[in-house]
Amino acid sequence: MIVVRSPKKAHKICVNKKKKGKTIGFVPTMGALHKGHISLIKKCKDLCDFLVVSIFVNPTQFGPKEDFKAYPRDFKKDKKICEEQGVDLIFYPRVKDMYPEGFETYVEVEKLPQHLCGLFRPGHFRGVATVVLKLFNIIQPDVAVFGKKDYQQLRVIEKMVRDLNVPVKIVGGQTVREKDGLAMSSRNWYLNEDERKRATLLRKALLYGKKLLLQGRKPQVVKTEMRKILKKANGKIDYISICDRFTLDEIKEFKKDCLIAVAVKIGRARLIDNIEVEK
Numbered sequence: 001m002i003v004v005r006s007p008k009k010a011h012k013i014c015v016n017k018k019k020k021g022k023t024i025g026f027v028p029t030m031g032a033l034h035k036g037h038i039s040l041i042k043k044c045k046d047l048c049d050f051l052v053v054s055i056f057v058n059p060t061q062f063g064p065k066e067d068f069k070a071y072p073r074d075f076k077k078d079k080k081i082c083e084e085q086g087v088d089l090i091f092y093p094r095v096k097d098m099y100p101e102g103f104e105t106y107v108e109v110e111k112l113p114q115h116l117c118g119l120f121r122p123g124h125f126r127g128v129a130t131v132v133l134k135l136f137n138i139i140q141p142d143v144a145v146f147g148k149k150d151y152q153q154l155r156v157i158e159k160m161v162r163d164l165n166v167p168v169k170i171v172g173g174q175t176v177r178e179k180d181g182l183a184m185s186s187r188n189w190y191l192n193e194d195e196r197k198r199a200t201l202l203r204k205a206l207l208y209g210k211k212l213l214l215q216g217r218k219p220q221v222v223k224t225e226m227r228k229i230l231k232k233a234n235g236k237i238d239y240i241s242i243c244d245r246f247t248l249d250e251i252k253e254f255k256k257d258c259l260i261a262v263a264v265k266i267g268r269a270r271l272i273d274n275i276e277v278e279k
């Protein structure tokens with residue numbers, strides 16, 4: 001496994017692999033790797049000949065009051081995990097390499113970010129789309145895997161790739177959960193013991209919401225019932241959404257499928273989770 005910090009060098013290595021007929025698989029991450037990332041890495045490994053993981057805590061996707069500085073970083077541990085998973089190259093750039101002085105070009109997907117997390121994290125998806133396009137340009141992947149826990153992110157990336165004709169296949173990876181249902185996330189690291197227990201209410205609310213929708217209850221009623229559960233988490237509920245899986249527009253009637261998504265701040269951790277519902 002090689003670790004490369006320079007974008008130019010990483011690009012050169014990947015282009016050479018492609019010239020030799022190898023397909024490049026890519027899993028972009030911000031490090032602090034956990035079982036959720038490992039499942040994305042495993043999925044990607046099956047789809048390519050040369051597997052690249054990037055580790056970069058991207059400053060442009062954090063708001064001024066968000067946790068960019070506090071975001072967990074442990075390169076040694078991440079490197080070990082990547083080695084164990086048979087990753088071929090870790091791309092580990094410095095902020096100054098990704099955003100050199102004078103940087104002023106951003107990617108903006110217009111409508112999708114005006115939903116769910118985008119309403120609470122202005123500029124977040126602009127930062128995500130920008131860094132992901134930069135990473136794609138550097139790594140030149142044939143396939144890239146993104147987790148479905150960050151469902152809106154997956155949809156934003158799919159849209160960007162389609163709209164800007166980026167030649168990469170985007171694949172969604174299933175959310176990995178703790179035994180009690182909590183979705184794996186680097187931000188779970190912020191939770192103390194009591195907060196960690198309360199965090200399980202996200203999954204509980206989602207499962208209950210799904211059950212009610214399938215019983216024929218109206219989305220509005222379902223949201224009210226879910227709110228009752230989430231209130232017990234004693235946090236700040238950012239949103240409870242029942243929406244179209246692609247446009248992320250709220251739905252008034254449940255017809256054949258939809259997404260239920262929630263975001264709740266518990267202590268220092270802003271937690272998100274979702275569930276797809278199909279009749």
Ligand code: PAF
Nearest residue numbers: 028029030058128131150
């Ligand atoms: O999901 C993440 O970890 C990040 O948003 C990503 C895709 C690596 C971009 O910084």
